[in-house]
Amino acid sequence: MNNKKIEKKYNKKIKELIRFNKLYYDKSNPAVDDNQYDELKKEILSLEKKYKFLKNENSPLKIVGYKPSKNFKKVIHRVPMLSLANAFDEKDLKNFEKRMINYLNLENDFKIEFSAEPKIDGISASLTYKNGKLITGLSRGDGSQGEDITENLKTIKDIPHLVKAKDFPDEIDIRGEVYIQNSDFKKFDTKFANPRNAASGSLRQKNSEETKKIPLKFIAYTFGYAKDLSINTQSEYLKKLGQWGFKLNPFNKTITGINNLLKNHDEVEKKRKDLDFDIDGIVYKVNQFKLQKRLGSVANAPRWAIAHKFSANYGISEIMNIEIQIGRTGALTPVAKIKPINIGGVLVSNATLHNEDEIKRKDIRIGDIVKIERAGDVIPHVVSVDIDKRKEKSKKFVFPQKCPCGFDTIKEFNNITKKFDAVRRCPDRGFDCDKIAKERLKHFVSKEAFNIDGLGKKIVENFWELKLIRLPQDIFNLDYNKIEKMEGWGRQSVSNLKYSIDTKKKISFDRFIYSLGIRHIGLESAKLISKNLKKFKNFLKISDQKKLYELSNIDGIGDTQICSIENFFSNKTNLKVLNELKKVLIIDDAIVDKNDGLLSNKTFMLTGKLEGMSRSEAKSLIEKNSGSIISNVSKKLDYLIIGNKPTKRKIDAAKELNIKILNQNEWLQLLNKTS
Ligand code: IVH
Secondary structure: OOHHHHHHHHHHHHHHHHHHHHHHHHHHOOOOHHHHHHHHHHHHHHHHOOOOOOOOOOOOOOOOOOOOOOOEEEEEEOOOOOOOOEOOHHHHHHHHHHHHHHHHHOOOOOOOOOEEEEEOOOOEHHHEOOOOEEEEEEEEOOEEEEOOOOOHHHHHOOOOOOOOOOOOEEEEEEEEEEEEOOOOOHHOOOOOOHHHHHHHHHOOOOOHHHHHOOOOEEEEEEEEEOOOOOOHHHHHHHHHHHHHOOOOOOEEEEOHHHHHHHHHHHHHHHHHHHHOOOEEEEEEOOOEEEHHHHOEEEOOOOOOOEEEEEEOEEEEEEEEEEEEEOOOOOOOEEEEEEEEEEEEEEEEEEEEOOOEEEEEEOOOOOOOOOEEEEOOOOEEEEEEEEEEHOOOOOOOOOOOOOOOOEEOOOEEOOOOEEEEEEEOOOOOOOOOOOHHHHHHHHHHHHOOOOOOOOOHHHHHHHHOOOOOOOOOOHOOOOOOOHHHHOOOOOOOHHHHHHHHHHHOEEEEHHHHHHOOOOOOHHHHHHHHHHHHHHOHHHHHOOOOOOHHHHHOEOOOEEEEEEEHHHHOOOHHHHHHHHHHHHHHHHHOOOOOOOOOOOOOOOOEEEOOOOOOOOHHHHHHHHHHHHOOEEEEOOOOOHHHHEOOOOOOOHHHHHHOOOEEEEEHHHHHOOOOOOO
């Protein structure tokens, strides 16, 4: 065969490989079985080996994997995988420590000990070991449910398949970060923009042989479920992890005092550029497990840990245009479309301008040369304008007074600050404003709400433009035949979409409430409301003032939330949406915590300061024991707990209604916790 013929044969095989890849990864519809596919790859590789002149950027040698799969089995994490709140400066750190000291009611000058661990920018994974054997490996997923990527994780050399140490718990989820070293990333000709994306993509390959080719690394730093783990501190745990054969971050330290945390942060930040792995900050964890347990968590982040981010990266660019985006709550957010620039390894083409007042204050105009700041995963923003470079003809930016839906916008009066908000809004008309509706739908399908795989923001946007979905119920009544005929869709991808939508027709009550996107009702409030109302049936009755009053009695739900709920229920479209969703969904009743605690069915109210415990800790102690807290003295109240300097009015009201009054000790006796 002459060279030309060989090249022709080779190119034909490459073309075939591209087609197979596309069907396999994009459409999840393999054209051939794995053996035939591997055979083809082998043929290509042997041709390349034999005839050195053959080159193609789609060679299996060059392309590591293709696109990640969306079809892994979902598994619930026995202990949720939480995320972390961020801190940027000394003030944030001081607040973090102060909040904990208040919660734990410790002396003001108490110094908490921290485990300080550089935060590797990779992908977290949870490895379940039973009797020393690695059984399953999950991705984080949405925190409560991950994907079973065991086979892929098993290809990582740093992950032991068997731990023989005597003191290794019979059952434990070891958690840590999967990442790629920068030097290794450079060696590979991948399609990924940065090492983190490459790690994520490699972990989600369908075929673990593909994952095996990538030198992924793993460092361990925490645990989920653990049986009989008799360890008292995080630093002790890290030490044990090392003894059990797991790799650790070499820069982990135990530190006390904010000043020392800052010093360490500076030192590590200086080393950052010389490290072979990307770190984007330092994680501080309260070292004592006892304190961690008392502190617990809020929504999806622990109170006892924080990520101290490294300082920002800057870049200079030009504002090409200023667009107004309307958010889910009606806020008009101006966004600068800038000439794309690379800031610290990320291509930035949008920067937020925050609000109307910010544009006025900084006099930001289209055509201006501006300084852009990007800090970690926070949205880039415009820091300042280079006035010297301003073009002569430039004009002040006029902020629109109307929402694109046609309604006038408003600035709300804030009752706390006694000022008008800086943010201009389309008054919350819910689904009646097209812009808000679209954002509501994106929220509805998002990770923490319905979490519908394969129905991301772009697809929602596309389906909206095509009028396939306008209201949430439309998602469950999609015309799949029509979608199948649309460009970019095929039989397999439509059937995947249908499958993921159908599996989400059953949802927990709290997620359902959250997914409606009612302003001021986040995950935490949704949980409180669902626990109180118990059944979706009761949610539908909220327009009834009595039910609304009941909600206002929940500790943690204030006037702002009540007003917003009232507003939501006064809108006819919202009521229609609820009624339609009722027809297609199965909304589970709230899981009421085992109501067999020591304070079961009893209601409490606190007044005055308790000894050695903050109000929040007392509240969670009551709730952990199946009691509930209410915020008004009424006939519904069983006990009024009084601490130091109680409010006399509350005691009088309780006496009037014959409500039992307890001091701290008497209350702790109910919990068998007397000192
Ligand atoms: S602890 C409570 N420790 O940061 C706990 N996380 O934003 C959360 N991460 O999903 C996890 N290094 O991917 C913890 N030493 C470390 C970490 C770390 C990196 C990542 C992890 C997690 C995210 C939280």
